[in-house]
Amino acid sequence: MTTPTYKYMHPLSHLPHLSHLTIFDTRPNLSQYVQENLPKFFTHQTSSISIADIRFAATIENAVEGVHIIQESGPENLSFKQTLWTKVEQHAPVDALLWSSTSGIPASQQAAGMQDKTRLLVVHPYNPPHIMPLLELVPSRDTSDEVIKRTQAFWTARGRVPIHIKQETTGFVANRLAFALLREAIHLVKEGVVSVSELDEIHAGGGPAGLEGFFKNIGGTVQDCWNDAGRVNVGDEWEEGVFQQAKQAYGVVDIEERDRITRRLLEVLAEEKSKTSS
Amino acid sequence: MTTPTYKYMHPLSHLPHLSHLTIFDTRPNLSQYVQENLPKFFTHQTSSISIADIRFAATIENAVEGVHIIQESGPENLSFKQTLWTKVEQHAPVDALLWSSTSGIPASQQAAGMQDKTRLLVVHPYNPPHIMPLLELVPSRDTSDEVIKRTQAFWTARGRVPIHIKQETTGFVANRLAFALLREAIHLVKEGVVSVSELDEIHAGGGPAGLEGFFKNIGGTVQDCWNDAGRVNVGDEWEEGVFQQAKQAYGVVDIEERDRITRRLLEVLAEEKSKTSS
Structure with a gap:
């Protein structure tokens, strides 16, 4: 339990003495x-x-x-x-x-x-x-x-x-999105369509740009995929094989590398977006 | 129909005359x-x-x-x-x-x-x-x-x-992942949990790092989310409202901006990854 009053950040006017953790x-x-x-x-x-x-x-x-x-x-x-x-x-x-x-x-x-x-x-x-x-x-x-x-x-x-978040929905929002993606990824690995390390090469795009046009163009394919969606449950027999593949593909996660790369990507994204808005 | 024989790329030895489009x-x-x-x-x-x-x-x-x-x-x-x-x-x-x-x-x-x-x-x-x-x-x-x-x-x-891709699965792989994410995103918007523009602020993380530990820690929550997964179909009544919100949030997609930002992010990712492997 902490009071997150980081000194390097500006104190808020309505919390004038916020300087201790x-x-x-x-x-x-x-x-x-x-x-x-x-x-x-x-x-x-x-x-x-x-x-x-x-x-x-x-x-x-x-x-x-x-x-x-x-x-x-x-x-x-x-x-x-x-x-x-x-x-x-x-x-x-x-x-x-x-x-x-x-x-x-x-x-x-x-x-x-x-x-x-x-x-x-x-x-x-x-x-x-x-x-x-x-x-x-x-x-x-x-x-x-x-x-x-x-x-x-x-x-x-x-x-x-x-x-x-407007409702106390199970898992909130970001995790629901990640888990929907994860479930499909597991289904594809379980069915032998791709391996875990091949999946990692596929950086699926997000951001529903031009959504209406997108559904007009390939809504049929989207619905086909949804109709054919995988059914995977926690604790089922997929776990051992998928966990094993994940270990082989990644070993121990390099946290420093993850942090460095995430930081750089966020910096560059902010830099590029500021160019557009200015 | 094209023969994609881009001159700026190295011709392959087994295709020595590959220089025309x-x-x-x-x-x-x-x-x-x-x-x-x-x-x-x-x-x-x-x-x-x-x-x-x-x-x-x-x-x-x-x-x-x-x-x-x-x-x-x-x-x-x-x-x-x-x-x-x-x-x-x-x-x-x-x-x-x-x-x-x-x-x-x-x-x-x-x-x-x-x-x-x-x-x-x-x-x-x-x-x-x-x-x-x-x-x-x-x-x-x-x-x-x-x-x-x-x-x-x-x-x-x-x-x-x-x-x-090892099997002719419906929608192949990358689109299946994107569509699983999309379906959940639409469900959350349809239920009033978040708006389209709020969703866009949430860059859901991918990459199943430390998969076994992840499931040991919060597998229960993952299964809860999956049990509670949204049911959305193409052509249902969500379309009009969601398309409208997407138009308001994005307007017409700026392709130049999209390309510039995507390029920069990929460059930085490659640069950072080469640091780690070298």
């Missing part, structure tokens, strides 16, 4: 872990964050006292989160924003035991979270408009792209 | 059309192709005489293609490669009227085809291994990425 985490040797690992995730541009200024709290009560934002990134376990928020609510300031980075447990379920359900929403980052601008903001029906707006403003001011 | 096309003022439009699709690096050297054939018989490769890019109509290949077979050299760029009609169906079905396969480019390295090679069961190998060698030597 407190971490509560039950892992042993937390301070050492953070000192060893956190610097890896920042580029030169953002390295003015001072790890020495991070405060480590011994209890949840201690961690949430006097803070402006509480970011929960605990285990994906409903009763854990329900218990946590009930406790947080008792000790945090009444106007603190309450954010969960869950990828699957809706705010409405997490808030079940809370007195005031208007302050909690899901703020779900996309992998790798220190690079990808996307954040899915998924409020419950009880989350107040003001809380959504303050959350959007916080992240927009920091150059991120917060998307307000 | 002949186009057969029924559109009026073909020569003028090509002179006006073809240069747009080449960068400085590839501009040594001489449009003056392109030959325009008046008949199919004339077009295919003495050529090494025949690339068919005609209408997506089975009987048209069947008639065409029957005629081509009678007039082309016996060792010429026969390629169709269809996005949906399998080589096995196109070859139905041919005497020798071993020479024909689908060579399906991805949009925009003058930039995207991907080519799906989709042979029928009758296509010979030698024809597949010659086709792979031709494109590999030109820096393209030809993927051998």
